[in-house]
Amino acid sequence: LAKTTQPISMDSYEGQEVNITCSHNNIATNDYITWYQQFPSQGPRFIIQGYKTKVTNEVASLFIPADRKSSTLSLPRVSLSDTAVYYCLVGAGNDYKLSFGAGTTVTVRA
Amino acid sequence: NAGVTQTPKFRILKIGQSMTLQCTQDMNHNYMYWYRQDPGMGLKLIYYSVGAGITDKGEVPNGYNVSRSTTEDFPLRLELAAPSQTSVYFCASVSEKTAKNIQYFGAGTRLSVL
Numbered sequence: 001l002a003k004t005t006q007p008i009s010m011d012s013y014e015g016q017e018v019n020i021t022c023s024h025n026n027i028a029t030n031d032y033i034t035w036y037q038q039f040p041s042q043g044p045r046f047i048i049q050g051y052k053t054k055v056t057n058e059v060a061s062l063f064i065p066a067d068r069k070s071s072t073l074s075l076p077r078v079s080l081s082d083t084a085v086y087y088c089l090v091g092a093g094n095d096y097k098l099s100f101g102a103g104t105t106v107t108v109r110a
Numbered sequence: 111n112a113g114v115t116q117t118p119k120f121r122i123l124k125i126g127q128s129m130t131l132q133c134t135q136d137m138n139h140n141y142m143y144w145y146r147q148d149p150g151m152g153l154k155l156i157y158y159s160v161g162a163g164i165t166d167k168g169e170v171p172n173g174y175n176v177s178r179s180t181t182e183d184f185p186l187r188l189e190l191a192a193p194s195q196t197s198v199y200f201c202a203s204v205s206e207k208t209a210k211n212i213q214y215f216g217a218g219t220r221l222s223v224l
Contacts, residue, residue: 032211
C-alpha cells in the first residue's frame, strides 16, 4: 500500500471551502485514491474515490493531477457537521492489507 | 440494509478476562478486517481474512485471535485482556468484485480493560 502524507489538522469556518491535500509519491499504476470520513464514536465511511483528473459527488470533489503523486479533497461550503477526521488511502484491488494513517482532523467553527 | 454489524457496543473487562467481539456482514463480501483505534490515533490493522478459512496477521496481532468459518462472520477473540487493549475496535468488509477496495465499517465496539 502506497505511503501517504496529509496534514494533521485544519481549522475552518462555516460556509468556507476546505481543501485537504494528500501526498503519495510512490503511487503505483493500478492504485486508486480513496478518502474516508470518520465522525467521533463512529466507524469511517467512504466519501469519494478517483484514479485521475477530477471526481465529484454530492459530498466532495477529488482533484488528482496528471502525475498522480498527490490528491486534494475539496469540501465545499462546510458546516459544523463536517467536523471529522478525513483519511486518504492509496491502493489497488488486490491490496489485502489496508491500513489507515492518522488522518486530518478538520474542525469547523461557527 | 444491515451492512456490517458489531456486538457488543460497549464492554468493560477485568485484567485477565477473555471475550469475543462479534462481527457479521450481510453483503457477501469475502474480505473482512479488524482494526483498533486508540484515542486520537488512526486505525491499526489487527487481523484480516480474504475468505472463509483464511486469516492472516496485520500490524498489531499480539493478544488477539480470529477465525473465519463462514463468509458472514469474523469474530475477534481476546484471551487474556490487558489494559493495553483498551481501545475502540472496528470491523470492516470489502467486496473484491469492485477491485477498488472500498471498505464498509461497523459502528465499533468500545472496550475498557481495568
